[in-house]
Amino acid sequence: MTSTLNITPLEEWLPAGGSPLVIAGPCSAESEQQVMETAVALAAFPQVRVFRAGIWKPRTRPGAFEGVGIAGLKWLRRVKQETGLMVTVEVANPKHVEEALDHGIDILWIGARTTVNPFAVQEIAEALAGHDIPVMIKNPLNPDLKTWMGAIERLNQAGLTRLVAVHRGFSFFNRTPYRNAPMWEIPIELKRLAPNLPILVDPSHICGNRELIPATIQKALDLEMNGLMVESHINPSKALTDKNQQVTPSQLADILSKLVVRRESGGVDFENKLEALRSEIDKLDEELIDILARRMNVVQEIGAYKKANKITILQLKRWNQLTRDRIEAGIKMGLSREFILKLLESVHEEGIQRQIDVMNTDEP
Numbered sequence: 237m238t239s240t241l242n243i244t245p246l247e248e249w250l251p252a253g254g255s256p257l258v259i260a261g262p263c264s265a266e267s268e269q270q271v272m273e274t275a276v277a278l279a280a281f282p283q284v285r286v287f288r289a290g291i292w293k294p295r296t297r298p299g300a301f302e303g304v305g306i307a308g309l310k311w312l313r314r315v316k317q318e319t320g321l322m323v324t325v326e327v328a329n330p331k332h333v334e335e336a337l338d339h340g341i342d343i344l345w346i347g348a349r350t351t352v353n354p355f356a357v358q359e360i361a362e363a364l365a366g367h368d369i370p371v372m373i374k375n376p377l378n379p380d381l382k383t384w385m386g387a388i389e390r391l392n393q394a395g396l397t398r399l400v401a402v403h404r405g406f407s408f409f410n411r412t413p414y415r416n417a418p419m420w421e422i423p424i425e426l427k428r429l430a431p432n433l434p435i436l437v438d439p440s441h442i443c444g445n446r447e448l449i450p451a452t453i454q455k456a457l458d459l460e461m462n463g464l465m466v467e468s469h470i471n472p473s474k475a476l477t478d479k480n481q482q483v484t485p486s487q488l489a490d491i492l493s494k495l496v497v498r499r500e501s502g503g504v505d506f507e508n509k510l511e512a513l514r515s516e517i518d519k520l521d522e523e524l525i526d527i528l529a530r531r532m533n534v535v536q537e538i539g540a541y542k543k544a545n546k547i548t549i550l551q552l553k554r555w556n557q558l559t560r561d562r563i564e565a566g567i568k569m570g571l572s573r574e575f576i577l578k579l580l581e582s583v584h585e586e587g588i589q590r591q592i593d594v595m596n597t598d599e600p
């Protein structure tokens with residue numbers, strides 16, 4: 237999967253401001269007063285350059301507050317006029333797109349429940365064709381990088397180049413302290429595949445509760461993500477949606493003031509030491525690959541031997557014993573059980589495939 241995205245850099249369309257770039261505002265617009273008070277408080281912080289508020293809310297069950305609808309677009313227009321902040325809303329269908337464009341919304345975002353559905357994304361992309369508006373694409377609910385990338389590509393192919401990805405975590409069946417598991421490897425892989433695409437992090441939907449937010453923001457910055465989208469409400473305890481994960485504007489300012497800014501480079505001595513450690517890693521990786529290749533050759537030889545003697549490939553008893561032994565050995569060396577298991581499973585899968593290939597060749 238390679239990316240051929242045509243992206244206009246953030247700096248070319250977002251007004252300059254404090255660092256990190258922050259998009260903040262309530263999960264939902266609830267009243268004109270709540271929107272205005274929150275926006276005015278947030279506008280005081282140089283990092284906050286865009287005000288967010290959901291007006292059409294995707295809810296898990298019917299009957300819950302589903303957003304204030306079009307009325308909210310007028311409040312956002314007031315925010316824009318009175319604070320100078322850019323404003324953004326979530327759109328989930330072509331009708332939303334039309335209303336948002338008519339009301340002068342600056343940036344649109346596509347939510348996780350929409351990104352997951354290529355039909356819905358395609359409809360939105362078609363509604364947006366010919367409109368030069370920035371769009372942020374949240375990751376789909378499930379940990380599926382291809383679907384996320386596909387949504388970004390659909391918009392790009394409709395001619396939109398001011399695109400931004402938003403990492404908001406993934407639904408995950410294992411229990412984790414997070415509402416949506418961060419699985420940082422996925423946004424990191426997105427960065428590798430599409431280095432020009434800015435990625436923002438939404439710690440609010442990742443965490444699901446206020447307490448985890450500061451560490452998650454720090455992690456996002458340490459991973460060189462390009463900014464944040466944070467839910468902020470003037471009175472979170474009264475919020476109609478996502479009340480546990482919203483922070484007040486002053487709590488947000490406090491979190492931002494405590495972030496540690498780490499530099500990408502740390503001077504000559506630092507670079508030299510880092511270089512030495514990196515070349516050690518390069519050498520070890522080379523050995524690792526050599527060992528894996530040699531191991532696969534032996535596996536293949538076993539496959540040929542099994543074939544000659546008409547023995548089945550999978551020998552479960554041997555595999556179980558081997559797994560137990562390797563995990564025990566790994567733990568003694570300070571490696572985690574989960575890591576060894578994952579590694580062995582991957583090695584085993586490749587080994588089985590090699591043996592299947594041997595069985596399928598015409599040679600005896």
Ligand code: PEP
Binds near residue numbers: 264290347348404441
């Ligand atoms: C939101 O930003 O309020 C929202 C609904 O987010 P997500 O699509 O990430 O769940």
Ligand code: MN
Binds near residue numbers: 264
């Ligand atoms: Mn929300």
